[in-house]
Amino acid sequence: MKLQTQATLYDQDYSLWLETTIEKLREHQFQAVDIENLIEELETLGRSEKKALRSYLRLIVMHLLKWQYQPEKRSKSWQITIRDNRFEIEEALQDSPSLKPQLTELLTQCYPRAVMEASEETGLPVSTFPTSCHFTIEQILDQNFLGD
Numbered sequence: 365m366k367l368q369t370q371a372t373l374y375d376q377d378y379s380l381w382l383e384t385t386i387e388k389l390r391e392h393q394f395q396a397v398d399i400e401n402l403i404e405e406l407e408t409l410g411r412s413e414k415k416a417l418r419s420y421l422r423l424i425v426m427h428l429l430k431w432q433y434q435p436e437k438r439s440k441s442w443q444i445t446i447r448d449n450r451f452e453i454e455e456a457l458q459d460s461p462s463l464k465p466q467l468t469e470l471l472t473q474c475y476p477r478a479v480m481e482a483s484e485e486t487g488l489p490v491s492t493f494p495t496s497c498h499f500t501i502e503q504i505l506d507q508n509f510l511g512d
Contacts, residue, residue, distance in 0.1 A: 374401040420449040422474040429482040432511045
């Protein structure tokens with residue numbers, strides 16, 4: 365019956381459920397923990413870290429493409445966006461270094477959207493841009509690289 369109460373608490377008041385779960389774990393009351401929802405939350409946490417990395421990569425690549433294919437419109441704000449997202453990736457990898465080997469796959473996943481957004485922002489056709497990312501992960505993460 366306690367599991368039912370915990371599951372209901374999860375649906376009714378997430379913050380209270382979280383506090384209660386932490387308290388039960390600290391007190392080693394493992395039998396009273398809402399395991400199913402805890403597992404779901406942990407899985408979601410892992411997905412959200414990857415989603416954030418994809419977003420940072422997408423923004424960097426989109427701006428690098430704009431920088432490379434529309435040099436006459438380069439701006440300080442593009443550089444700032446690239447720099448800030450590189451710092452975000454750096455911080456995320458400091459917290460979760462095991463995600464670094466996944467960057468290549470995440471880049472492959474986000475590249476088509478980066479191209480579409482670069483196309484929309486520059487007015488250049490999608491066909492202007494390479495079909496696969498020609499920037500390496502090292503270049504994307506390099507604070508001095510702009511691709512010119």
